[in-house]
Amino acid sequence: MKKRSYLFVPAHSDKMIEKGLSSEADAVIFDLEDAVALSEKNIARAKLLHQLKTEKCHPRPFIRVNSTESEYFEEDVRTFAALDNIGMMLPKAETKGDIARLETLLEQEGVMNKPILPLIETAKGVWNAAEIASASPKVGALAFGAVDFSLDTNIALTDSGEELLYARSQLVIASRVAGIEAPIDTVYTNFKNSEGFLREARQSKGLGFQGKLLIHPAQIALASEIFTPKEEEVEKAKRVIDAFREAEEKGIAAIEVDGEMVDYPVIRQAKKIVSSYDA
Structure with a gap:
């Protein structure tokens, strides 16, 4: 299956969850982290669980749980552990220990084969990308989160993306060394700027990425245009x-x-x- 477009879907809205379930993106990521206010975390988790149990699911769904440092992490993992064919995106993955902690929780729930998609969003995560990529057979690919990475490193993001070349290349090389699939590149936040998205997607494809994280359905066709051979x-x-x-x-x-x-x-x-x- 193609892996060009990974669409984030906020988990606080029944309407958005329903749209995500029928999305044409290659993968959907139901987001319990950044897209959900602290006061809505428990409500969003319950909403998402109900929808995933009662509605026909997308062919390649993931759930972005809250980070290992969050008070919501364990409950997020335990709530969705038993759902079949649903992977977990782990935000702010920084060491192989983060992957091990997620695996331990899953194993405590009797789940041994759930796909894990680490989201690399910090300097420490980029530095340890090779060990994260090699941490478990459940890790099939890495994803890059440039917005949080730029905050962590005091980088000023620009249209050219030159300031992210090192981090992006680190993820590509780490993935290759670990023998996993090519990584998924960061979101392009201005979803109304198609030319900007296409420019950045061409750059990330040239660096060795296989697809993009997306924040809007309008970006699905654009990602397919770039990451599908002509x-x-x-x-x-x-x-x-x-x-x-x-x-x-x-x-x-x-x-x-x-x-x-x-x-x-x-x-x-x-x-x-x-x-x-x-x-």
Whole structure:
């Protein structure tokens, strides 16, 4: 399944939860953390549980629980632990110990295989990204939260995104070293600025990300546009694969296609393009 668009859905609103359940995003993240006021935490948790138990769920749902330092963390985890096929996003993940604490709670509830999506939002989290990515087989990917990261590090966010290059690259490299999927990039907060979103998404794709966190349904199509290979890219990749297969049968491992040199690394990239298009 494609993993280009991860849409945050505030869990305090029945209407928004219902829309999230039928969203066309590749994944939805029902948010019990930043989107819910402190006075509404317990109410939102109960609302979300009722909806997830009674309504047909999205194919790839996650719940963003409150952070391990929050008084709401344990109750969030225990409330949703037993729901099948629903992953958990852990905000402000900073060490492998945070992942272990979440796993321990899940295991106490008899749950052994729930997907975990750590959200890296602090300097400590970026610094320890490799150990977080390797902390558990349940961690399938990392996600980046640039807004909190910028607050933590006193970074001033700009349109160019240059100030985030190091942090983004750290997550990409840590994910590769840990052998997990490519990370999911941060939200683009101005949901009315399509050009700005597209520019940032192109940059994060170029750095090695596979998708974006989203704050508005209007961003779903934009994420798909950037993170889905174009038909011409796929056709070219297939031509390269076919030509190389013929050459390899003749004992040749480096050829020219459309004026470009093709060898094994190029073939692996071509196969990746075709695979991601067909997923």
